[in-house]
Amino acid sequence: MIWRRITGFPTWDWTSPFDELERMRRDMDKLSEGLARGIFREPMAGVFPLMNVTEDKDNYYVRAELPGLKADDLDISVTGDTLSISGERKFPAEDEKAQYHRREREAGKFSRIVSLPAQVDTGKVEARCTDGVLTVVLPRAEAAKPKQIAVKTS
């Protein structure tokens, strides 16, 4: 650095200020890219409820956070490779005279369809609601299951 400060005089090494700017520009690019990735970390469909879909060898698992809802309040149907969930979140009537300090929770209707990566066995789909989290287990259709292929040695 010291050497550069001594020798980096404009007349001797006139590109150095531009190099420096270029480096700064690259750093800024990296920073803004990082920020953008931080904000848009999760791809969102923008439809309630938010869902997490996971898979293992045999099943797909669809999960959604639906606090206060019971399995009976939900309408779930499956066709081929799409799952549709709809329902209504209702709040029980509170005291007429209640004065609100905060009201952040929301009630209302919702419906959502998700496409699964492969066909599922519609007859064996199971759904359960525990502690406000809905879990739908969708077994993969026989044709969509990964198959182990044995390599023959002659």
Add this chain to the structure above:
Amino acid sequence: MADTEGKAIKVREKAEVTTPAEQTRPGLVFTPAADIFETDKEITLLADMPGVKAADLNIDLNENILTLDGDVKPPEGANEADVIREYRTGKYYRQFSLSQGIDQAKIDAELKDGVLRLKLPKVEAARPRKIAVKTS
């Protein structure tokens, strides 16, 4: 609440807490959405804490600071791989400061389907009293 009839729920991302206190364990912390309302006799607090089991929920009232602390275990099995991840899971943490005297012995908490209903009865002295105006 009849006014919400037929209305569609808007999607909202879970609000992450920005350092409530230094965490002893790694993991995400979220603020549960809450409704608070008050009647003459009690304050009721409703909080959405999906995934929290009754055994993992700590409610603490200390010097008018009410703390809700709910632990969530990851619901996914060990062999599951993500396909789409739209929400994240983690514990819930939120503090409220209560202004009125609360009868600590009569606090009642119920956690059902991921919704906490907390009844905080007011002490006798804190209840509003109607004052009769006398005319001479």
